[in-house]
Amino acid sequence: MATEYIQDVSVQNASIAITAGTLDTEIVAALPAGTNSIGTVEITSGVSSNDFATIYTGSAVATNQEIKAAEALNFFIITDLVVSCGATAGDLQIFEDSGSTAVTPKMFLAASGGAVLNLNTPYKTSAVNKNISVTTTTIDSYSIAIYGYTSTA
Numbered sequence: 001m002a003t004e005y006i007q008d009v010s011v012q013n014a015s016i017a018i019t020a021g022t023l024d025t026e027i028v029a030a031l032p033a034g035t036n037s038i039g040t041v042e043i044t045s046g047v048s049s050n051d052f053a054t055i056y057t058g059s060a061v062a063t064n065q066e067i068k069a070a071e072a073l074n075f076f077i078i079t080d081l082v083v084s085c086g087a088t089a090g091d092l093q094i095f096e097d098s099g100s101t102a103v104t105p106k107m108f109l110a111a112s113g114g115a116v117l118n119l120n121t122p123y124k125t126s127a128v129n130k131n132i133s134v135t136t137t138t139i140d141s142y143s144i145a146i147y148g149y150t151s152t153a
Contacts (some may be wrong), residue, residue, distance in 0.1 A: 050074075050149045050150045050151070051147075051148070051149045052068075052076075052146075052147070052148060052149060052150065053145065053146070053147050054067065054068045054132075054145070054146045054147075055143070055144070055145045055146075056068075056134070056143070056144045056145075056146075057142070057143045057144075058134065058136070058139075058140075058141070058142045058143075058144075059140065059141055060140055061136050061137065061138065061139070061140050062134055062135060062136050063099070063135050064095065064098045064099040064133045064134075064135055065133055065134050065135070066098070066131050066132070066133050067094075067132050067133060067134050067144055067146065068131060068132035068146060069131055070129045070130055070131040071128070071129065071150060072128065072129050073128055073129075073152055074128055074129075074150035074151065074152060075124055075125050075127070075128055075130075075150065075151045075152070075153070076096075076124070076125045076130070076132060076148055076150060077122045077123070077124050077125075077148045077149050077150070077151055078103065078119065078122060078123040078124075078132075078146055078147070078148040079118075079119055079122045079147055079148045079149070080116075080117065080118050080119065080145075080146075080147040080148070081094065081104065081115075081116070081117040081119075081144070081145065081146055081147070082114070082115075082116050082117075082143075082144070082145040083107065083109070083114055083115050083117075083142065083143070083144050083145075084109075084112075084113070084114030084115075084142065084143050085109045085110075085111070085112070085113055085114065085139045085141065085142045086111075086112065086139070086140070086141025086142065087111050087112065087141065088111060088138055088139055088140055088141065089108075089109060089110050089111040089113065089138070089139070090108070090109065090136060090137050090138030090139035091106050091107060091108045091109070091136065091137050091138070091139070092106070092107050092109060092134060092135070092136045092139055092142060092144075093105070093106045093107065093134070093135050093136075094132065094133070094134055094144070094146075095132070095133045095134070095135065096125045096126065096130045096131070096132055096133075097125075097126070097130040097131065097133075098131060098133050099133060099135060101126055101130075103123050103132065104117065109139065122148065124151075128152070132146060
């Protein structure tokens with residue numbers, strides 16, 4: 001069982017280094033009028049109604065097969081991709097705008113293989129109203145999951 005230490009500290013215009021564990025804080029006074037953030041963390045951070053998760057399953061070799069339809073006023077910001085293939089090995093590549101711009105490099109997957117791409121730098125489509133598509137060469141059975149969010153800017 002972990003030992004819990006409680007220490008009352010008042011810190012202003014300084015920082016606290018945490019080398020292990022977590023730091024729980026309690027705000028004991030109201031924030032100044034007009035303030036909606038503490039430091040650089042927005043109170044609404046992590047709350048989004050524009051997140052998406054799209055799962056597509058293909059059953060034939062594809063060229064620019066749309067897997068997420070374009071949205072007229074939105075960019076797509078892709079944060080994660082999961083791809084897998086069935087019994088036939090081959091290559092698979094994700095594009096925006098029906099094949100005009102590569103989102104991923106060509107991925108060469110083994111039979112019953114797959115890949116997980118957690119993008120440290122999310123991919124943002126080059127403009128609004130761009131769809132997401134897939135092209136395969138020999139893979140005829142595959143699944144793709146795309147995670148991200150939309151933005152108007």
